[in-house]
Amino acid sequence: MPPLRTAGVIAVGSELLTPTRVDTDSLYITERLAEHGIAVRFKLVVGDVREDLRRAVKQALARVDLVILTGGLGPTDDDLTREAVSDALRRPLHEDPASVERLEARFARRGLTMPAINRRQAMVLDGADVIPNAFGSAPGQWVEQGERVVVLLPGPPRELEPMFDALARERLATRAAGTRRFTRVVRVAGNTESHAEERAKPLYEHWRREHRQLEVTTLAAPGSIDFHVTAIAPNAAEGAAILAHAVGELRSVFGADAYSDNDEAMEEVVGQLLREHGSTIAVAESCTGGLLASRLTDVPGSSAYLERGIVAYSNAAKTELLGVPADLVAQHGAVSEPVASEMASGVKRLAGTTIGVGITGIAGPDGGTPAKPVGTVAIAIEGPWGTRVRTRVFPGARDQVKFSATQAALDDLRRALMEVLEEIKEKE
Amino acid sequence: MPPLRTAGVIAVGSELLTPTRVDTDSLYITERLAEHGIAVRFKLVVGDVREDLRRAVKQALARVDLVILTGGLGPTDDDLTREAVSDALRRPLHEDPASVERLEARFARRGLTMPAINRRQAMVLDGADVIPNAFGSAPGQWVEQGERVVVLLPGPPRELEPMFDALARERLATRAAGTRRFTRVVRVAGNTESHAEERAKPLYEHWRREHRQLEVTTLAAPGSIDFHVTAIAPNAAEGAAILAHAVGELRSVFGADAYSDNDEAMEEVVGQLLREHGSTIAVAESCTGGLLASRLTDVPGSSAYLERGIVAYSNAAKTELLGVPADLVAQHGAVSEPVASEMASGVKRLAGTTIGVGITGIAGPDGGTPAKPVGTVAIAIEGPWGTRVRTRVFPGARDQVKFSATQAALDDLRRALMEVLEEIKEKE
Numbered sequence: 001m002p003p004l005r006t007a008g009v010i011a012v013g014s015e016l017l018t019p020t021r022v023d024t025d026s027l028y029i030t031e032r033l034a035e036h037g038i039a040v041r042f043k044l045v046v047g048d049v050r051e052d053l054r055r056a057v058k059q060a061l062a063r064v065d066l067v068i069l070t071g072g073l074g075p076t077d078d079d080l081t082r083e084a085v086s087d088a089l090r091r092p093l094h095e096d097p098a099s100v101e102r103l104e105a106r107f108a109r110r111g112l113t114m115p116a117i118n119r120r121q122a123m124v125l126d127g128a129d130v131i132p133n134a135f136g137s138a139p140g141q142w143v144e145q146g147e148r149v150v151v152l153l154p155g156p157p158r159e160l161e162p163m164f165d166a167l168a169r170e171r172l173a174t175r176a177a178g179t180r181r182f183t184r185v186v187r188v189a190g191n192t193e194s195h196a197e198e199r200a201k202p203l204y205e206h207w208r209r210e211h212r213q214l215e216v217t218t219l220a221a222p223g224s225i226d227f228h229v230t231a232i233a234p235n236a237a238e239g240a241a242i243l244a245h246a247v248g249e250l251r252s253v254f255g256a257d258a259y260s261d262n263d264e265a266m267e268e269v270v271g272q273l274l275r276e277h278g279s280t281i282a283v284a285e286s287c288t289g290g291l292l293a294s295r296l297t298d299v300p301g302s303s304a305y306l307e308r309g310i311v312a313y314s315n316a317a318k319t320e321l322l323g324v325p326a327d328l329v330a331q332h333g334a335v336s337e338p339v340a341s342e343m344a345s346g347v348k349r350l351a352g353t354t355i356g357v358g359i360t361g362i363a364g365p366d367g368g369t370p371a372k373p374v375g376t377v378a379i380a381i382e383g384p385w386g387t388r389v390r391t392r393v394f395p396g397a398r399d400q401v402k403f404s405a406t407q408a409a410l411d412d413l414r415r416a417l418m419e420v421l422e423e424i425k426e427k428e
Numbered sequence: 429m430p431p432l433r434t435a436g437v438i439a440v441g442s443e444l445l446t447p448t449r450v451d452t453d454s455l456y457i458t459e460r461l462a463e464h465g466i467a468v469r470f471k472l473v474v475g476d477v478r479e480d481l482r483r484a485v486k487q488a489l490a491r492v493d494l495v496i497l498t499g500g501l502g503p504t505d506d507d508l509t510r511e512a513v514s515d516a517l518r519r520p521l522h523e524d525p526a527s528v529e530r531l532e533a534r535f536a537r538r539g540l541t542m543p544a545i546n547r548r549q550a551m552v553l554d555g556a557d558v559i560p561n562a563f564g565s566a567p568g569q570w571v572e573q574g575e576r577v578v579v580l581l582p583g584p585p586r587e588l589e590p591m592f593d594a595l596a597r598e599r600l601a602t603r604a605a606g607t608r609r610f611t612r613v614v615r616v617a618g619n620t621e622s623h624a625e626e627r628a629k630p631l632y633e634h635w636r637r638e639h640r641q642l643e644v645t646t647l648a649a650p651g652s653i654d655f656h657v658t659a660i661a662p663n664a665a666e667g668a669a670i671l672a673h674a675v676g677e678l679r680s681v682f683g684a685d686a687y688s689d690n691d692e693a694m695e696e697v698v699g700q701l702l703r704e705h706g707s708t709i710a711v712a713e714s715c716t717g718g719l720l721a722s723r724l725t726d727v728p729g730s731s732a733y734l735e736r737g738i739v740a741y742s743n744a745a746k747t748e749l750l751g752v753p754a755d756l757v758a759q760h761g762a763v764s765e766p767v768a769s770e771m772a773s774g775v776k777r778l779a780g781t782t783i784g785v786g787i788t789g790i791a792g793p794d795g796g797t798p799a800k801p802v803g804t805v806a807i808a809i810e811g812p813w814g815t816r817v818r819t820r821v822f823p824g825a826r827d828q829v830k831f832s833a834t835q836a837a838l839d840d841l842r843r844a845l846m847e848v849l850e851e852i853k854e855k856e
Contacts (some may be wrong), residue, residue, distance in 0.1 A: 003497040017468045019459035019611075020647055020656060022450055029445035040445045041480065045471040052469065052491075059487060063480075114834055183447075183604070228448060269558050283739075289725025290718030293739040297717025300793055300826060311721040312713075313735030315780070321736065321749075380735075398728055 002147055004175045006041045006064040007033055010056055012072035012081050013377055014047035023151075025070045026161055031183070032168050034230075034319040036176035038066060044154030048072060053084035057150065063090070065148055071155030072139035075118045081152055082123050082141075089125065089145055096124040099139050104223040106137055129144045131167060135159045142171060149175070179232050186227040186250045187260040189411045191218040200227065205333075207246070214246055222400055223407030224259075224266070256415055266410045267295045274305040274355075279383070281413075282351035284310045284322050284343040286334065287361035287377060307351045312343065322346030322347060322358075333372070335360050337389045340378035344389075348382050355383040357409055363401045377405040430575055432603045434469045434492040435461050438484055440500035440509050441583060451822040453498045453581075453588055460596050462611070462658070464604035466494060476500060485578065485711035489516070499583030501566035503546045509580055510569075511553050513775070517553065517573055524552040527567050532567055559595060563587045570599060577603070607660045610667030614655040614678045615688040617839040621648040624682075628655065631681055635674070642674055650828055651835030652687075659786050684843055689822030694838045695723045701845040702733040702783075707811070709841075710779035712738045712750050712771040714762065715789035715805060719835040735779045740771065747780055750774035750786075761800070765817045768806035772817075776810050787836055791829045805833040813844045 007032070011023040033040060041064050046052050053072070060067040072081030086093050099122035107114040121138050124130055131140035136159035141152040151167065153160050188196055197218060207214045213232040218225060229246050233239035251258045259269050269327045274281060283292050284304075293309030296302055312318040315334055319326050324342040332338045340358040348356025361377030368374035373393060380389040390412070392403040435460070439451040451473055458468045474480050481500070488495040493856050500509030509831035535542040549566050552558055559568035564587035571578040580596065581588050616624055625646060635642045641660040646653060656676050661667035681688045684735050687697050702709060709718050711734075721737030724730055740746040743762055747754050752770040760766045768786040776784025789805030796802035801821060808817040818840070822832040 011533050015645060017458065017471065018645060018656075019455045019462070020645075022452065022455065024450065027447045027450065030445065034447070041475065042484070043473040045443065047469065049469075054468075055491075063483075114812075217446065218444065219449070228446075285718075287725075288722070289730075289734075290713075290721030290737050290739065291725075293718030293741075294716070294722050294830070297715075297719075297739070297741065297791075298489040298827060298830070302717075303741055305741075306717075306741050308741055308749065309723070309737075309739030310749075311718065311734075311739070312733050313721075313725065313736055321738075364727075399726060400723070402726070 004038050004065040007038050007061040007066040008064040009043045010069045011045045015043045017047050034181040036172045037180040048078045048079045050084050054087040057088035067150045070153050075120050091126045093123040096122050131163050132158050181230050181232055183230045184243045184247055188225045188254050188257050189259050190257050196225040198221035223404050255293045267299050270300040270410050270414050279355050280305050280307050280353040281355040282307045282347040282353045283357040285359045286417040287363040288359050288402050288405050291402050307353050310347055334370055337378045339379035341387050341389050344382040357381050363398045375401050379409045381412050384420050432466050432493040435466050437471045437495040438497045439473045444473045462609040464600045465607045476506045478508045478512050482515040494774050496579045498581050501582045503548050510555040513802050519554045521551040524550050543574040558589050561587055605680035609658050609660055611658045612671045612675055616653045616682050616685050618685050624653040651832050696727050698842050699727040707780040708733050708735050708784040709785050709786040710735045710775040710781045712775035713787045716787050716793040716830050716833050719830050735781050738775055739828050763800055766807045768808035769815050769817050772808040772810040785809050791826045803829050807837045809840050812848050
């Protein structure tokens with residue numbers, strides 16, 4: 001059989017044609033296919049209309065080697081993927097006894113009798129291989145039509161993803177083309193998108209001349225520029241080797257600005273550094289309203305280092321809970337570097353931790369002044385490095401200012417912790 | 429000209445076929461088209477391949493009245509939408525002098541000379557109407573092909589959306605069918621999806637018999653079931669009237685469980701109630717790690733009611749900061765109703781607010797026991813209604829447990845505040 005080189009993904013379901021739903025299965029599928037050298041040529045969303053679906057499958061088979069359908073395998077009259085593929089391939093459906101048995105067993109495990117309607121889910125195309133579904137009732141199907149392949153998969157991601165992974169390992173791997181694509185993500189903080197692009201440009205040009213098997217795309221998120229580096233390689237080991245080299249080169253361009261090359265969020269990177277240090281941390285927040293503490297506690301096991309968080313939203317709370325002198329607030333304003341510093345040192349002292357963070361700012365939409373516009377945030381971190389404090393102005397709406405401020409605070413912490421770690425290493 | 433009843437949306441761009449990008453323009457377009465009685469029959473994503481694009485346009489024109497293309501109108505060689513539509517419709521392109529002028533003026537305003545490459549953006553299909561772009565360089569095009577229409581729009585949402593709005597007002601309105609679609613969302617808390625569906629079923633059946641112009645779809649989000657109610661009506665006023673009635677009926681089915689019919693998040697609804705009451709609030713969190721305070725402060729103006737938040741992650745912090753007796757923790761465990769109640773009353777007393785909230789639980793993935801599995805959360809609210817405390821077990825991963833626990837705490841608060849408001853009204 002010739003290798004499968006091109007694919008089309010058809011997402012089935014009228015609900016995917018409403019303003020509130022978006023097909024995300026195809027993103028997962030696209031990434032996995034790329035690893036097997038199969039390029040997605042188109043993605044299509046069609047409603048639960050048998051004739052539309054039939055035509056879509058027929059047209060897809062004329063264009064690509066592999067047609068993947070997601071959804072429309074449920075038990076109701078709306079679920080028409082099986083019938084439409086049967087129409088398109090001119091292959092009848094038959095009831096698969098093994099699938100009926102698995103369906104009945106699935107219901108029996110929950111103490112239920114299978115409703116008659118669910119028998120539809122055991123209808124299989126003649127000549128198709130059944131792909132059992134460990135997390136739901138609808139089995140998948142793999143159908144070879146000449147040199148081309150049609151795959152039917154259920155829509156829910158927790159059913160589709162494990163089935164697709166098994167399929168990729170067992171079947172796509174043997175039908176894949178010679179070139180496969182592997183991706184790693186390098187995340188960079190403290191740069192605007194255009195600044196990051198500018199800095200990466202000489203490396204891009206070097207790769208374009210010398211390493212044609214490398215591709216890069218950039219995604220800008222608040223407080224993070226993500227470089228998706230893709231290597232085209234004949235196998236996973238070579239892909240990993242090319243990527244390791246490329247990621248190293250990209251990291252050396254960005255130095256300490258690169259905070260992850262392994263899909264970690266900033267709070268995970270900081271959590272790891274806090275553990276390495278045996279540090280403990282307490283945070284005092286005003287404008288971020290608890291988001292910094294919440295992000296730190298998104299990481300499993302964060303109770304090992306986070307001792308407490310104080311959301312000192314009122315000035316009284318800043319004084320009472322953190323010992324920030326009332327005159328300091330009166331003199332400099334609540335949004336000021338001296339107040340941020342006092343918040344950091346107050347929460348650190350009271351919690352008895354090795355590190356304290358203080359954040360105070362104006363999240364907006366109101367409260368800005370010409371001297372301190374909306375988005376102005378002072379961030380202080382106190383620790384073995386002393387006190388570092390810095391004021392920035394973040395763009396965007398209230399939620400963006402909140403997020404960007406926590407991202408900057410985490411990034412400040414990360415850099416300080418790394419410097420301390422380096423000093424320790426130098427002394428050793 | 430007959431009305432336009434069906435549409436297909438084609439998103440153009442190879443970047444939309446990668447694992448990291450999703451086409452969202454079509455969601456906006458779908459919603460606006462529905463308001464003009466035009467149903468989207470399919471959505472397609474195609475790469476920057478002229479022949480793929482040409483074929484897609486040709487096949488689309490055979491199936492729907494209105495074909496909308498987004499993207500591929502930039503100045504580079506990759507931007508092939510104009511050429512592909514020209515191929516598909518067999519209509520040549522010509523340079524539009526007015527568009528050249530607007531492009532040059534756009535560059536001149538920024539003190540720049542237009543690069544020669546941008547002239548491509550002034551290429552217009554013979555017979556097309558040009559749609560000026562106020563927020564970017566690529567103009568759109570409206571082309572009538574017999575009774576059918578092809579529309580070319582730029583991809584970036586901030587360019588596309590205002591252009592599409594103008595188009596909808598000026599052109600689609602005159603070509604729209606008699607029936608238009610208007611949607612409102614009713615949000616319900618405290619129900620599983622299947623339970624909510626069960627309760628709404630008699631109303632659905634009533635609507636199916638008596639109000640055939642109503643349609644409902646349900647979206648389940650963590651801690652919220654959202655009913656999207658759509659009215660089919662000849663104009664906006666009638667649509668609003670039908671929706672007002674339907675929303676009222678749905679609200680009466682769910683009573684206090686319905687928390688919004690106006691696209692508000694739970695924290696906005698609670699914020700509004702706190703304001704109406706002139707209440708102040710302080711929150712003490714353990715397993716939610718600051719997320720409750722953060723959600724409360726997502727609402728602009730929340731400093732009017734939120735006084736402080738305490739993230740008491742360690743047991744020592746619970747005792748020191750909230751006055752929770754150490755023996756109480758030892759006796760009942762940190763995750764228990766007595767500890768949650770003490771946290772609520774402690775933070776309320778220390779902050780001097782009218783309301784206090786205490787949350788303690790096991791977010792996972794570790795720390796569960798047979799008696800208190802991962803997801804167990806005790807929530808206490810203290811206020812004019814006294815103390816209410818309740819233990820629930822939330823499903824899902826760490827972030828879902830955190831979110832569900834804050835949603836439940838906000839919902840408990842909402843119900844208590846509404847009851848108090850009703851009592852006040854009864855006394856008046």
